[in-house]
Amino acid sequence: KQEVTQIPAALSVPEGENLVLNCSFTDSAIYNLQWFRQDPGKGLTSLLLIQSSQREQTSGRLNASLDKSSGRSTLYIAASQPGDSATYLCAVRGGDDKIIFGKGTRLHILP
């Protein structure tokens, strides 16, 4: 059974710092991994999608990496801004098409 863990559960950093969010999964037989952000009480916004055959994806200040063999993905945020404050979720799509989410990391950027 696939399990997805995100560490840390919460993080507060000063504006301008670079930071890394972690996502680990127990079953390496995945189809893809997707990172989302969620603002309080809102739906999810897709940030980056990494296919199982890829190692990383970049979009602006965001970079996501995937290491299937070790069951890990990281989301790197460069030069953090107060507008980056949100909950960040990773979701793994398995070969059985089931999508499993982690519980998220609550990120607070201090002005």
Place this chain on the structure above:
Amino acid sequence: DAGVTQSPTHLIKTRGQQVTLRCSPKSGHDTVSWYQQALGQGPQFIFQYYEEEERQRGNFPDRFSGHQFPNYSSELNVNALLLGDSALYLCASSFAGGTYEQYFGPGTRLTVT
């Protein structure tokens, strides 16, 4: 290009009642997935619909059922509501012939009293 839309935005029901939530996928998408998100938790996969059939299902009881229409829109039905069904219900759409990247709607907040 309209994204994923859901209705209603908020809903209050009484324990034991039945509820229907609706979702319209992003233009060009043919697959709809439903999720339940309790406060402070990640979304939990309920089921996925493709070609009007349930393709995958998570660990949810039969009280949770769904339907997909020929225009790819979808409904989530929950019978015999329990207090524990109070949550944000999210719909996501994707295109089966592509990368399966999911796009989410704003959600329906269901409160069971």
